[in-house]
Amino acid sequence: MKKIIKRNIKIYNSITGKKEIFNPIIKGHVGMYVCGPTVYNKIHLGNCRTFIHFDLIFRYFKYLGYKVRYVRNITDVGHLENDNDEGEDKIGKKAKIEKLEPMEIVQKYTIDFHQTLYLFNILPPSIEPTATGHIIDQIEYIKILIKKGLAYEVNGSVYFNIEAYNKNYEYGILSKHKIDNLIESSRFLKKQQEKRNPKDFALWKKAPINHIMHWPSPWGNGFPSWHLECSTMSVKYLGKFFDIHGGGLDLKFPHHECELAQIQGIYNQKTINFWIHTNMLTLNGYKMSKSTMNILLPKDIFSGKNTFLEKPFHPNIVRFFILKNHYRSIINISNDALIDAERTYYSLMNKFKKLDNIYYADTDNVVSTFDVFSWKEECHKAMDDDFNSPMLISLLFKATKYIELLEKGVLKLGIDDFLLFKNTMHNFIFKVLGLEPIEKIDNVSKKLINLLIKIRNNARSEKNWILSDNIRNELKELGITLEDNKNITTFKIKT
Amino acid sequence: MKKIIKRNIKIYNSITGKKEIFNPIIKGHVGMYVCGPTVYNKIHLGNCRTFIHFDLIFRYFKYLGYKVRYVRNITDVGHLENDNDEGEDKIGKKAKIEKLEPMEIVQKYTIDFHQTLYLFNILPPSIEPTATGHIIDQIEYIKILIKKGLAYEVNGSVYFNIEAYNKNYEYGILSKHKIDNLIESSRFLKKQQEKRNPKDFALWKKAPINHIMHWPSPWGNGFPSWHLECSTMSVKYLGKFFDIHGGGLDLKFPHHECELAQIQGIYNQKTINFWIHTNMLTLNGYKMSKSTMNILLPKDIFSGKNTFLEKPFHPNIVRFFILKNHYRSIINISNDALIDAERTYYSLMNKFKKLDNIYYADTDNVVSTFDVFSWKEECHKAMDDDFNSPMLISLLFKATKYIELLEKGVLKLGIDDFLLFKNTMHNFIFKVLGLEPIEKIDNVSKKLINLLIKIRNNARSEKNWILSDNIRNELKELGITLEDNKNITTFKIKT
Numbered sequence: 001m002k003k004i005i006k007r008n009i010k011i012y013n014s015i016t017g018k019k020e021i022f023n024p025i026i027k028g029h030v031g032m033y034v035c036g037p038t039v040y041n042k043i044h045l046g047n048c049r050t051f052i053h054f055d056l057i058f059r060y061f062k063y064l065g066y067k068v069r070y071v072r073n074i075t076d077v078g079h080l081e082n083d084n085d086e087g088e089d090k091i092g093k094k095a096k097i098e099k100l101e102p103m104e105i106v107q108k109y110t111i112d113f114h115q116t117l118y119l120f121n122i123l124p125p126s127i128e129p130t131a132t133g134h135i136i137d138q139i140e141y142i143k144i145l146i147k148k149g150l151a152y153e154v155n156g157s158v159y160f161n162i163e164a165y166n167k168n169y170e171y172g173i174l175s176k177h178k179i180d181n182l183i184e185s186s187r188f189l190k191k192q193q194e195k196r197n198p199k200d201f202a203l204w205k206k207a208p209i210n211h212i213m214h215w216p217s218p219w220g221n222g223f224p225s226w227h228l229e230c231s232t233m234s235v236k237y238l239g240k241f242f243d244i245h246g247g248g249l250d251l252k253f254p255h256h257e258c259e260l261a262q263i264q265g266i267y268n269q270k271t272i273n274f275w276i277h278t279n280m281l282t283l284n285g286y287k288m289s290k291s292t293m294n295i296l297l298p299k300d301i302f303s304g305k306n307t308f309l310e311k312p313f314h315p316n317i318v319r320f321f322i323l324k325n326h327y328r329s330i331i332n333i334s335n336d337a338l339i340d341a342e343r344t345y346y347s348l349m350n351k352f353k354k355l356d357n358i359y360y361a362d363t364d365n366v367v368s369t370f371d372v373f374s375w376k377e378e379c380h381k382a383m384d385d386d387f388n389s390p391m392l393i394s395l396l397f398k399a400t401k402y403i404e405l406l407e408k409g410v411l412k413l414g415i416d417d418f419l420l421f422k423n424t425m426h427n428f429i430f431k432v433l434g435l436e437p438i439e440k441i442d443n444v445s446k447k448l449i450n451l452l453i454k455i456r457n458n459a460r461s462e463k464n465w466i467l468s469d470n471i472r473n474e475l476k477e478l479g480i481t482l483e484d485n486k487n488i489t490t491f492k493i494k495t
Numbered sequence: 496m497k498k499i500i501k502r503n504i505k506i507y508n509s510i511t512g513k514k515e516i517f518n519p520i521i522k523g524h525v526g527m528y529v530c531g532p533t534v535y536n537k538i539h540l541g542n543c544r545t546f547i548h549f550d551l552i553f554r555y556f557k558y559l560g561y562k563v564r565y566v567r568n569i570t571d572v573g574h575l576e577n578d579n580d581e582g583e584d585k586i587g588k589k590a591k592i593e594k595l596e597p598m599e600i601v602q603k604y605t606i607d608f609h610q611t612l613y614l615f616n617i618l619p620p621s622i623e624p625t626a627t628g629h630i631i632d633q634i635e636y637i638k639i640l641i642k643k644g645l646a647y648e649v650n651g652s653v654y655f656n657i658e659a660y661n662k663n664y665e666y667g668i669l670s671k672h673k674i675d676n677l678i679e680s681s682r683f684l685k686k687q688q689e690k691r692n693p694k695d696f697a698l699w700k701k702a703p704i705n706h707i708m709h710w711p712s713p714w715g716n717g718f719p720s721w722h723l724e725c726s727t728m729s730v731k732y733l734g735k736f737f738d739i740h741g742g743g744l745d746l747k748f749p750h751h752e753c754e755l756a757q758i759q760g761i762y763n764q765k766t767i768n769f770w771i772h773t774n775m776l777t778l779n780g781y782k783m784s785k786s787t788m789n790i791l792l793p794k795d796i797f798s799g800k801n802t803f804l805e806k807p808f809h810p811n812i813v814r815f816f817i818l819k820n821h822y823r824s825i826i827n828i829s830n831d832a833l834i835d836a837e838r839t840y841y842s843l844m845n846k847f848k849k850l851d852n853i854y855y856a857d858t859d860n861v862v863s864t865f866d867v868f869s870w871k872e873e874c875h876k877a878m879d880d881d882f883n884s885p886m887l888i889s890l891l892f893k894a895t896k897y898i899e900l901l902e903k904g905v906l907k908l909g910i911d912d913f914l915l916f917k918n919t920m921h922n923f924i925f926k927v928l929g930l931e932p933i934e935k936i937d938n939v940s941k942k943l944i945n946l947l948i949k950i951r952n953n954a955r956s957e958k959n960w961i962l963s964d965n966i967r968n969e970l971k972e973l974g975i976t977l978e979d980n981k982n983i984t985t986f987k988i989k990t
Contacts, residue, residue: 007634017923027718057801069599070595077680082556100621101564101622101732103622103624103732104564104621104622107619107620107621107622107623111619114609124602124606125602126596126599126602127596127598127599127601128602129598130628132627132628133625133627133628135630135631136631136710136711140711147899162801215631216631216635235801237596275951295682302522314533323954345496430832433921435701441937441939441940442936442937442939442940444937444940445936445937445938445939445940445943446974448940448944448947449943451947451966451969451970452943452968455950455962455965458962467953470950472947474949475946478942478943
């Protein structure tokens with residue numbers, strides 16, 4: 001087994017509201033479940049934010065040497081329009097609109113989801129189970145809940161009995177919703193006469209006539225509820241007691257609250273160690289929403305085809321922008337914020353690249369004049385402290401100051417420290433933050449520009465100013481600026 | 496609805512051994528099921544061949560305006576080692592070797608599969624169902640077969656009863672296997688004592704102790720057989736009577752034979768109109784096989800890291816090479832064959848590009864001197880004749896001869912004919928064959944080369960031979976050859 005870098009990781013546990021020390025249940029292993037998308041629409045930027053932040057967590061654990069089993073589901077049935085027990089199935093409804101079979105909708109938007117996450121350099125999870133792939137498991141769970149008196153059947157639907165559950169447990173413990181308020185607020189909901197109490201929630205719904213997606217069950221033809229799938233799939237692949245359950249903050253209630261009640265009801269024990277919730281993403285200060293037209297899809301950011309941003313932005317820049325914010329902070333996306341992220345991204349990358357030119361063979365006996373190990377420890381501590389990526393990024397910028405001073409010869413590093421410094425920067429930038437270098441031009445272009453620089457230098461030495469100016473001006477037209485330093489000419493390319 | 500280009504398509508029907516006219520069951524629609532991979536290993540080039548040829552068929556129907564529902568499954572359980580009823584589950588076995596959960600194996604190799612097909616420019620199918628996602632449907636099918644006396648349970652496993660089936664139907668009709676020979680050859684197989692007849696095949700297998708993947712069923716804990724999933728999923732998404740069932744020739748027996756018996760047994764009718772089987776792919780004349788080391792993975796062809804080929808080849812070249820062969824022919828891959836495919840690919844693409852420069856405004860009143868419509872009709876006829884892609888490609892090369900003669904002014908085309916000619920070539924090359932232009936260099940490089948050509952031409956007019964020779968030689972080092980024609984200098988790039 002790969003050696004694990006032991007760290008003292010603290011995670012803000014959403015259920016206790018406190019930062020707690022993370023001790024994995026099985027030594028060297030991390031089990032993490034994150035609620036994936038309902039695949040009925042093009043992926044939302046807010047979802048991407050969630051998956052980018054969990055990718056950071058996944059990557060940090062992997063970087064430390066943990067064997068991480070990361071399960072992220074695809075919801076392809078049972079998610080009703082109002083996120084609760086009434087309304088049409090989101091996928092079924094879209095299938096009617098697009099005149100496709102529901103599973104064609106699932107395929108179309110699963111592909112969009114995967115392609116978008118790939119552009120953001122988000123690693124695929126270890127397992128990506130689907131709700132329709134686990135109907136039997138869900139039926140088995142419902143049978144147990146009925147047997148334990150925690151669920152009841154009415155007219156071919158099955159509901160979770162919160163009153164019975166509350167004899168031993170406390171529904172609302174995660175989201176801090178008070179049960180009495182729930183009753184009050186749900187009293188006015190119609191069509192809930194089937195339920196013994198309006199606060200109960202569905203586990204299995206009887207399929208109405210003409211409902212396309214349905215399966216046989218002990219209670220007749222029907223389909224599983226949205227909440228049940230995640231309980232079933234998390235336990236199936238991570239065991240009944242696992243380390244981390246995550247998702248967007250909007251899922252905390254009712255989705256995660258129901259999930260928690262279901263699993264706890266079945267296993268009579270605490271089943272999840274840490275709940276992690278990522279915060280919301282706003283656009284120009286307002287909630288993204290189709291109805292108000294305040295909405296921006298990832299593809300529109302990449303292409304620049306939108307009315308909010310003055311130019312296109314590379315997925316890497318958007319990823320960097322998101323990680324400049326902590327996962328528990330609200331992120332507000334705007335033109336200025338992305339322009340700033342782009343500038344700082346290139347600044348970080350260009351300065352990091354300078355390390356390639358700094359080290360000289362004659363520094364073998366140099367005594368280091370700053371403490372690389374302490375800086376590295378600070379980087380780790382940022383990540384150990386509830387995955388504080390903005391703090392990590394600011395420490396990487398601190399490192400770019402060191403690079404400037406190394407360049408000027410004000411600071412010095414011995415060979416071992418230099419390599420540690422360079423490797424640590426590399427690992428945190430590429431492996432942990434998951435950034436990638438954006439190549440503005442390819443290698444052939446680079447070689448051609450260098451050839452042009454050579455021709456221009458010859459022209460200058462022959463005082464052929466017409467040719468040398470001509471080359472400079474023509475390159476400028478192509479967005480390539482030449483910079484003449486002491487003995488060397490370098491070039492810069494416009495973003 | 497999009498207008499359909501009516502064609503008289505003939506398909507070689509594998510079950511009758513004859514080319515038959517294709518009439519879709521539902522006007523304007525095509526339902527096609529193709530057996531997908533068992534995701535326990537990196538995708539095999541032979542599989543890619545199958546999926547490239549079915550992509551051609553999918554694309555041609557779409558191009559003609561049909562609404563195609565193309566279902567291609569993922570086998571994630573039940574495919575046993577010897578493709579029959581004994582041996583370990585392929586995925587379960589790999590999970591033990593790689594020390595992963597079976598569903599982690601499924602995820603890993605599904606991603607590899609999708610990425611490879613994406614590189615080959617293979618369109619995703621409309622629906623991509625998984626075997627584990629359809630356990631309930633498979634159990635329901637088995638119940639019906641038992642009820643009809645076509646299956647029986649022994650010790651928690653269920654077998655298909657071929658003798659009972661043969662009272663009304665004929666097992667072996669697809670693959671022309673004689674039932675008596677089957678009995679003879681299977682008589683020596685061990686561990687088949689459970690079966691009433693050795694020729695019977697499993698529908699459901701009892702899960703041995705410690706078998707990881709299993710589900711509850713009326714016959715106890717177990718898992719479905721490989722053959723059953725395709726029967727279930729094809730009918731679920733295409734209806735019990737659908738147009739086309741396809742797969743590699745190696746699946747014809749026993750997989751497709753068993754599928755056919757299962758569906759026919761349930762529905763008492765012919766359920767599939769056309770069976771299409773793609774032929775095998777060999778490497779240097781021999782079957783690809785891990786044990787003899789005569790094996791080449793797609794990624795090794797693209798990277799060039801292999802002992803069979805002298806250079807890397809772009810996925811597009813491999814696709815073109817495969818489509819230069821008919822789907823029913825054995826394809827032999829070799830270094831020479833790929834070199835040849837690469838040469839002809841660039842020849843086709845470069846000549847097609849010349850059409851951009853040929854047309855002049857003054858041809859408005861020109862009378863065409865060759866019949867574009869007949870040539871287009873020939874292209875269609877090639878595809879109508881059992882998807883004859885090699886014939887189509889030879890007609891595209893016939894078109895390149897026309898282009899040469901158009902360039903020289905020997906042939907002429909009126910504006911309408913010219914546009915028809917250009918559009919038809921475009922559609923058959925890009926939409927039907929699914930080829931893509933391979934850009935050897937990017938736009939910036941092109942502009943830089945043109946700048947260098949300009950500088951060189953100035954140098955030549957000033958008789959500065961040193962500079963002009965220098966530019967030519969330096970570019971040659973980069974693989975870029977300059978060609979001086981009458982008034983213009985062009986460049987060529989080494990592959």
